[in-house]
Every structure is written in C-alpha cells, then in structure tokens.
Amino acid sequence: MPADSLSVLIVENHAFQRSIAVKMLGQLGCRQVFESAYAAEALVLLQQIGSVDIVVCDLRMEGMDGLEFIQRAAQMALIKHGVVSCGLHSDLRRGVVQMVTLLGLSFLGDAGKPLQIETLRHLLETTGLPAPLPQATVPELHSVNESDIRRGMANKEFYAFYVPRCDVLSGAIKGVDVVAHWDHPLQGLLAPSLFMPMIERCGLLDEMLLAMLDQGLELQRELMGQGIGFRLTFALHTTQLASRYLSLRIKSLLQFYRSAGMGIGFELTPHQLFKPSAMALESLIRLRLLGCDLSLGDFGANHASLQQFCQLPFNHLKVAGLFMADLESQPRSQAVIKSSLTLAGALGLGVTVAGVESAAQHLILLDMKCPQGQGRYFAPALSRDELSRRLAASQTVQRLDG
Template sequence: MGDLTTMTTGAPIVLLVDDDEFHLDMIHAQLQGIGYGRVICATSGAQALAELETWGQAIVAIICDLSMPDMDGLVLIRHLAQRHLGAGIVLLSGAQGEILQSAARLVSAHQMNLLGVLAKPCSSDQLQQVLSRLQPPCAPSVPDNAAELTPQRLAQALAQGEFVPWYQPKVDIRSGHVVGVEALARWPAVSGGMIGPGRFVPAMEAAGLADELFFTMARQVAHDLTGWQRQHLVIKVALNLSMTTALNLAVPEQLLQIVRTAGLQPSDFIIEVTESQLMVDRALIMESLTRLSLMGFTLSIDDFGTGYSSLVQLIDLPFKELKIDGSFVQRASTEQKAQSVLRMAILLGNNLAMQVVAEGVETQEQLEFVRLWGGHMVQGYHFARPMPLAACTDYLLRHQPPASPPGVCTRF
C-alpha cells in the first residue's frame, strides 16, 4: 500500500516492508517524526518489488523485516541485489541476534549498502541513527591518470615513480607508544585524490606487473627506513608479499639485494603474507617463504582468521607474527562468537610465542578487548589514519620513544 499522500516532490523515499500492519503503522509514524515524509509501505516481498518497479532509484532506503510469509526478507534481499539498487538497507526483525547478524553478512556478501540492523521494537533514535548513514548520491569520477588501466599506462606509472607508500601507525598496547607503521601503496591522481589499490592491483596482476610493483614499493620503503634510522627512529619494516610475486623463486635474492643496497639488514624487515592466499601452489610458496626466513627476514601471517587452513599454515611455516583480521576486532563489541574467536586467536599467538597484532581497532572498547585478552600491538582509526611520509615522520618523532623496536608493513 504505497502511501501516495506523503509524496512531496524532491524528498527522499523510504520503502518499509513488514507483514505486520501494526508495526508498519508504528515505524511509519516514527519515520515521519524524524523527518522522512515520503514513506511507502508494503506488507509483502512481492508488493515491495512492485513498488520498486514504480519508484526505482527514487527510493533511498529500504527497511525490511526478515520473517514474512511467501517471500521472507532473505529472498527479498536476493531480488534487491539482482536489481543493483543503490538504496541503503536496514534489517528489522524480532529474530535472535545471531540470525540478524547472519542476515547482515548476507547483505554485505551481495555488496549492498547495509545501514544497520535493528531488533523489534526499535526507537525513533535508533532509526535516525542508522538512516543518518545515508550518503547523498554523487557521480563517480575517474582520475585523469587512471582513465585507462592498460598495461602500457601501468608500466609508465611504475617507470615514473607514481606509486608511493603511505603509512599508518602501529601502537604497543601496553605502553601506548607507536612501535611502527603499516605502509599502503597509493597512486596519486593527476586531478587530485588517490586511486585505491582495489583498482590498480588487479590490473597490475593481469598485466604481469605485480612483481615490479612489489620491488618498486620495497625500494621506496627501504629508502624511508634509512631516513628514519638517521633520525634515530629504530623501525622494523614489513613488506606485504602477494602470492603472485611469491611464486617467483627469484624474489628472495632480489629483495635481499634491495635491502643490502640500502645499507640495511634482512632482520630490519618483516615479510607479511595474507593467509587466504597461502594455498596457491603450496610447494613453491613454502620454498620462497622458508628461504626468506633462512636469510633473516621475519615472516608474518596477515588477515588471520579469514582463510581456511590457519592452523596448518602456522605449523608448516616459520611465522613469528600473527595479525588478526580487523573484522573480528570490530565485531567483538557486539557478537559473542566474534569475541570468542578474537580471544582464542590471541591466546594461540601467545602460546606459539608470536607477536600478536590486532588490526582495524576503531574504538576504545575494541582496544580494551584486545588489551584484556593479551594482544601486543594494535592499529586502526582509533589512533591514526594512513598518512604520507612527511606526516608519518612527524608522528613518529612525537609518539615513539628513542630505541623502541617498531615494525612497519607494506600492503598492496
């Protein structure tokens, strides 16, 4: 039953889907109370899809119940995903917390814009909070130097030194001191802004340029490391090694040459490997990583918990650092299962005498979880965002005590 009486031209439309008319009326009133005058109500998934055919992209948010007859909320989500709508999704249900959380992950798996998850009954304040996450639509812009990610353009960018590392601090959880930084590959656009690695890394791999990108970043990070050492900042650097590059059995010698040319030692570096990639051509990967360890580089397993053979990797390869994926850290404050996984991962790392790093720490509450359960280092927006070399150097000089043993990692 589309509420045509509230269709003021130009105002955003919210589609509300619930088979319970009492809840429809209640939430409708709440939405109007917080300023959403254009509300369309549907009592079934089929009716919601019909309303979408009528209003299309004018609908900016869809508030959807999960438990409905004929077409439940999960089936409706699949239909919404197939239509590639840009609307924000709010899940609303009286179902148990874990079911809501699984439904939320389904929305994310469909690459839809999940605004939030609310349990019935919800308040006007809760509705306002999740709907405040709506972003105004904007036309996508393509930076000048990324208009065509052809192999020729990428090779030119590498030759001209356009790719640069930005750095994000790592903090010792016990002392609160900065103990290093993580470096992330960035490609500054000609017209301003940055081209993210999510765009250029797959293009690099497809063009067969992943190795060159790795060595380009390694040389720049080694140069930055020597500069930090001249300022008495004792920094240990970790380079993120993709499996595409690790399959090149000449990598250990080439990396060692870069390190020695810079006047550094392998012990100054950590080689960080993403766990979910480790099963690609296992024998060759094991050879490359074991030889790097033999040369004196330290191995770190990144995004721990996101792969399918974590314990096997820890047994078979000489890892000395364990980096817990940020998704577990961020979900620990609301999900009991995520708390348990985070706690057990920290305990496992400690029992294996590994340095345990928690990524993605964004709140004080998340920091306290990691501190309580025995993590060693943390990084995330709670402390600092990635920054260019000059800003990071200033940050280190202000936050790192002399002669502390930091670690730096490079991610592509």
C-alpha cells in the same frame, strides 16, 4: 517521519497474523498498507505499485522465503527499510542486520510474534533516521593503463607511505606497513586501492615491491644512523612465490643496504585456498633464512588463513580488522581476538591487531594485554617525512623520560 506518510507492505503466509498486522498499522495512522500472502506475489505487487518505505515479513515462509524476498526487492530498489516478524535469536538477528545493511537498506528491528502494537509503534518511529547509503565504490581510473603505469614507474612517481604498528600500552611506533601511493601528474596523489589491482593485472607486483623495499630500506638505514630502529613490513602476493626471482632480488637489496633482514618482514594474505608449491615454500623459507619475518595477514577472517597458518612458516599474525568494528558490543568478536592472542603467545609468535579506530577499542585491547595495534586511532598512513618526525619526537621523549 509521520506514520500517515509511510507506505508499508505486510508479507505473511498466515491470514490471521496478516490481518492483525494490517489492523495495527491502521491504528498507528498508516494510510498506505499493502498485504500479500506469499513473497513471489509480493514482488509482483511491488513492481505494480512501486517502492514502499517499509516491508514487514516473516523470514520463514512457504515457497520463496523472507531472506530471498528481501534480497530481490532490495536489488530492484523496491524497499527502503526492513522489519522481520519472527522472533530471531540474537545471533541470527546480527546476521540479518549485516545482510540488509550490505543491501543498502536499514533494518528497523524484529517485531516478534505475535505482533505487539507498541513494538510496531517504536519501529515506525525509527524511520525518522536516514537510511544507510550503499557502500561507496572505488572510482575507476579509465585514463590509466599499463603504459601509464610503466611510465610512472620509470619516472619514480610511486612513493612509499608508512602505516604504523604501535605498542598498545605506550602508543610508540614499533614498525610500519609499507604501502605505495602514486603521485600522478594529472590526478594527484592516488591511494593504492586505485591502482594496485591494475598493477597486479599487468604483472608488475614484483617491480612495485622492489621499488617500495628500496625506499623503505633507505629510510630505515638513515634513521638507524640516528639511533632510531623500527620494523618494515611489505605485502606479498601468493603469485609472487612462483619463482625464486623475487627472493633473490630481495637478498641482493638487503646486501646492498647491509641489512641482515632483521627489522624486515613480509605479509601474505591468502583470500582463497592457496596450495603452496615446492617453489613457493622455497621462496618463503629463503625469506626466513635471510632473517625476515613472515606474517599471515587477515588472520581469522576466513578458512584459507587458518589453513595457511598450519602449512606455512609464519612467525607473526595480523588479526583481521573486521573483528574490531563491533568489538564493544559483540562477545564473539572479543573471543576471536582473545583466542588469537592466546594462540600467538602459546606458539611464541608476534601478533598485531588491525582496525583499531577508537579509545574504547584501545581499552579493550589493553585489558587483553594485546602487544601491538594498528589503525587510524594510532596513526594514519604517513609520508616519509611525517614518519621521520614522529619517530624522532618519540626518541626525544624517551630520552627525557630516561
């Protein structure tokens, strides 16, 4: 985008620094340059003149600081791109990038202090790139209510899909996470994010879990008859531990399918501090006594997961997929995954790393000797038939190799 078509706002407490910035932008061809000494004053100015393409501000300012200013201006859709001028340490710069991205803006960079005209020139040139779009929101299903969900469950419209957990070295499917999809008669096949929150609000989590467990165990028994074994893992919500009803129903299903629980697991993902009651502990212990694995999901993502790891009888960890997003560029993300693998190995726990999206990430996990990975790089969610075909094909390849 040509500099003369850009509108730029300078927010800087120091008059000399501000005047230098205005002069440099003029030399670079910018014809619409606005300035303000204070962030609160800048917000008023933006409301008067309308949105600008770029704001250049110091994060350390008197009164309202640059962080609050960027938040407020973004929420009012008054800026498109952000430049800071304070010489950030790499750790802080990473945090600012994440913050402005979540606000739907693009972060052009840190111009440093004192400002350099060549640095500004480079940052202005990057505005030729399209600004990031705000994060997509999940469409709300206004036509779906509790009676519709109950009707769907009665008509067996919910089907188990299977998200593979794969051996990092060979790529072979070692297990699957079982997730529900809804074959809605009017809206087609719906992903779990579109209806599971409503399932939870309606108090139907137990019924959904038991339906998925029934389908999963049936498929597992069928494939085991062909000599194909794999592990099933089901999501478990903390609210489902409040009574022994669910664990007793799970026991009955395992007995019906003549499964000793071997090859079955449940994954608990506490997103907030969860203080287990005696009944919750009883439920978890009963699942372990049945031979089921108990996995802690999103490990490392929050303080809650670390605390629950110390309190509850988990024997498997799933490392949060958020660390994979910048695995190739951020040593800290690599350190978190490596330390999680070390911890699991020292305690004899199983471990899976979620969110694997690329070959480069796969290679890093190979170097770390990670045992299992999960993500679109390995496989998407598979239907019953797709999973059966993949497992059968893998079994055939193993026989040929043997």
